[in-house]
Structures are given as C-alpha cells and as structure tokens.
Amino acid sequence: MSGQIPLKYQKLMARVSDKNNNSKAEAIKAFCLQCVDYKFKRVRYCSASNCALFHVRPYQSKTTD
Numbered sequence: 001m002s003g004q005i006p007l008k009y010q011k012l013m014a015r016v017s018d019k020n021n022n023s024k025a026e027a028i029k030a031f032c033l034q035c036v037d038y039k040f041k042r043v044r045y046c047s048a049s050n051c052a053l054f055h056v057r058p059y060q061s062k063t064t065d
C-alpha cells in the first residue's frame, strides 16, 4: 500500500494509522486524499455534495459565498 502513496503524504498516512492519533482533521484529510488518488486539487474541487465529508473536506478555498 505505501508504495502507492506519494512521498509527501506518507507521514500523514503513517500518523493516521497510529492508534494513538485521534485527530479527526487528519483522518478526514487522509480519507479525501485517498478518495481522489492523492490529488489535492481534486479534493478542493470535489463535487460530490452528497458525500458526508463534503463540507468538512480539506483544501477548500477560503472565499465566502
């Protein structure tokens, strides 16, 4: 599995695999990155508004509507 994880995300994935890490933000970030093959811009522009993580996903732009 770790062979498929880009180098820059390997520490994050190791942290979320640690049973002592209870960071929900990191878990969500890791889940979203896995969902879109580690392309952070695909998380930012995700259009799956029916996904439970949609409104809390990382990498959203800071602009307000």
Ligand code: SF4
Pocket (backbone or CB within 6 Å): 031, 032, 033, 035, 036, 042, 043, 046, 047, 048, 051, 052, 053, 054, 055, 057
């Ligand atoms: S919010 Fe988007 S990127 Fe994150 S898990 Fe859901 S569908 Fe995947």
